[in-house]
Amino acid sequence: MILISVPLIYLTLFSKGFSRFSKLTDTNNRIVIETVNRERNASNLPFKWRMVFHNKLTVWMRLVKNNYLEHLSPNFWYIYGDNSLRYFTGNMGMFYLFEMPFWQLVCIFLSKIKKAGIFTIGWILLAPIPASLVGRSFAVRSISMLPAPFFIAGYGLYKFTAFFKRPKTAIAASLVVSLVAVFFMGSLLIRYYLEYPVYAATWWGWENKKAIDYAKEREAKYDKIFISDFYTEPHWLLLSITVLIRGNSA
Numbered sequence: 001m002i003l004i005s006v007p008l009i010y011l012t013l014f015s016k017g018f019s020r021f022s023k024l025t026d027t028n029n030r031i032v033i034e035t036v037n038r039e040r041n042a043s044n045l046p047f048k049w050r051m052v053f054h055n056k057l058t059v060w061m062r063l064v065k066n067n068y069l070e071h072l073s074p075n076f077w078y079i080y081g082d083n084s085l086r087y088f089t090g091n092m093g094m095f096y097l098f099e100m101p102f103w104q105l106v107c108i109f110l111s112k113i114k115k116a117g118i119f120t121i122g123w124i125l126l127a128p129i130p131a132s133l134v135g136r137s138f139a140v141r142s143i144s145m146l147p148a149p150f151f152i153a154g155y156g157l158y159k160f161t162a163f164f165k166r167p168k169t170a171i172a173a174s175l176v177v178s179l180v181a182v183f184f185m186g187s188l189l190i191r192y193y194l195e196y197p198v199y200a201a202t203w204w205g206w207e208n209k210k211a212i213d214y215a216k217e218r219e220a221k222y223d224k225i226f227i228s229d230f231y232t233e234p235h236w237l238l239l240s241i242t243v244l245i246r247g248n249s250a
Helices: 002-013 019-041 047-053 056-071 074-079 097-108 114-126 128-132 141-145 149-161 167-199 208-219 234-249
Strands: none
Touching: 019 047, 019 056, 056 074, 074 097, 097 149, 097 167, 114 128, 114 149, 114 167, 128 141, 149 167
16 A cells, blocks of 8 residues: 555655646635735724734734635535535535535534544545645635545434334334435436526536537638637647547548
């Protein structure tokens, strides 16, 4: 295992493994500087006190704190979810809403789950820290929290069914939960297969193909054709098409 991990560690620490982190850090630093300048200009405090209350450290700490809490907020988990439709279907949280009561139930029994519970809760609390340093809650960056939330929800479901002493009542409760779960999952599948390809098309750059097709039809009329990458990255689609053409011609 160590030998297999060596190339990954090398690429992460000594090659371009930090390139994405550096890019996100630069963006975050720009946001911090802009926020500091805006807050100082909006303050009536003497300039020295503005520097005390509004500086890079205080703004950065506040942003990291807000990012961290957002990773753990009910809005992100159960209501609104991610703000990017590229990694998320939208119109719901990152987890099913019906799982929320089981989380609350686990909080009641938190003192009784001992080491396994401490490990799982600690996992969830520590996982968002790296992502919080570079930005807001994001489905891909928050994936390190998985599968710990599933353990908690599963334990809460177990405690819920165990609460009913009579077997028939427990079976009825399990059936109700199962029907609710099927409803939520069915709604997600309908949205994913029948609606998501339409309302999320722009997030996947459908207009890039249209733009490139348009340019290909008129390439003989011009010496150069410029395609903007302001919204998305059409050059990747152009490169993939070029590779396919070359592959087919070979």
